[in-house]
Amino acid sequence: MIAAHDLTYGTRDPHGSGTGPDPVRDPWREPMRLALREAALAVPAGDVPVGAVVLGPDGDLLSTGHNEREAVGDPTAHAEVLALRRAAARLGEWRLTGCTLVVTLEPCVMCAGALVQSRVARVVYGAGDEKAGAAGSLWDLVRDRRLNHRPEVVRGVLEAECARQLTEFFRER
Ligand SMILES: [Zn+2]
Numbered sequence: 329m330i331a332a333h334d335l336t337y338g339t340r341d342p343h344g345s346g347t348g349p350d351p352v353r354d355p356w357r358e359p360m361r362l363a364l365r366e367a368a369l370a371v372p373a374g375d376v377p378v379g380a381v382v383l384g385p386d387g388d389l390l391s392t393g394h395n396e397r398e399a400v401g402d403p404t405a406h407a408e409v410l411a412l413r414r415a416a417a418r419l420g421e422w423r424l425t426g427c428t429l430v431v432t433l434e435p436c437v438m439c440a441g442a443l444v445q446s447r448v449a450r451v452v453y454g455a456g457d458e459k460a461g462a463a464g465s466l467w468d469l470v471r472d473r474r475l476n477h478r479p480e481v482v483r484g485v486l487e488a489e490c491a492r493q494l495t496e497f498f499r500e501r
Pocket of ligand 1: 406408436
């Protein structure tokens, strides 16, 4: 999770905010828009706007989640954890084989751990989190070669929109 001060969003990936066609990121723009809408639902409770969706192997929407840490007083109620739990409940099993989690902010260590445990095939995120990100920024837990399951990572999808939503939230507080 991120601190209310000293924000550093973005990515060191020079291709993350390019203008031309981007075959790696373009397929995930629509689900990222869903995640952005989900993130906005966190704000009325005073939660940091982070939103996530889980897509099944065929790209169908399995679940959504937004940060509910303040709303329910639960330190583990991050968007990714909630979306993973709901996807597993919907599938009736904990293994999310072939699934993709799309989230507006780079996962923290806890969520990166949950993503590895869930066996998702892919993690897609928008804004990087240079202060706490565990999918390529501060750590790269999801792609640690010592783990036997390593999801593919796509970073920088709608990065500017995702970063702006977070920056505006903190500016208004
Ligand atoms: Zn998290």
